Amino acid sequence: MHTDPECIFCKIVAGQIPCFKLYEDATVLSFMDINPVNDGHCLVITKAHAENFYDAGPDDLQAVIRAAQRVARAVDRALAPAGLNIIQANGPAAGQSVFHYHLHVFPRRAGDNASFNWQQIPGDMQRIEANHGKILAALAQA
Ligand code: AMP
Ligand code: ZN
16 A cells, blocks of 8 residues: 655554544545534545545545545534535645545535635644544444
């Protein structure tokens, strides 16, 4: 499996940087975003390092979508957001800041005016941890 020792998401996959893990299998990892736009904002990434949608392997992409549906359903059950986007950025102009392929599971509040290129603001860790616990509980019921 391809990894990049300088990549922050590869470090999370390797367990060198902690995360609020939601789901893991041989191919993908899902964890809470630490700069959440809304409660329950989380990521689904390939374990293999690929910079973007162009480079990721088709089997890895399939596994990410499968996991993203599972996680998104759990977010919906746990937090009942008004809506939810699945978002993915390729290149800085598209808002990509971590160059390791990932999907955003992006819960929406009515009137939150979230845009594609949102500002990253550090989240409240206790609140992220609490949402993590609720989503994990919903995943366990799936
Ligand atoms: P993007 O800007 O689409 O590349 O998304 C990268 C996302 O990764 C952003 O929403 C960041 O908040 C998130 N992020 C960066 N570092 C970490 C980390 N150590 N743990 C969790 N999320 C992270
Ligand atoms: Zn990587």
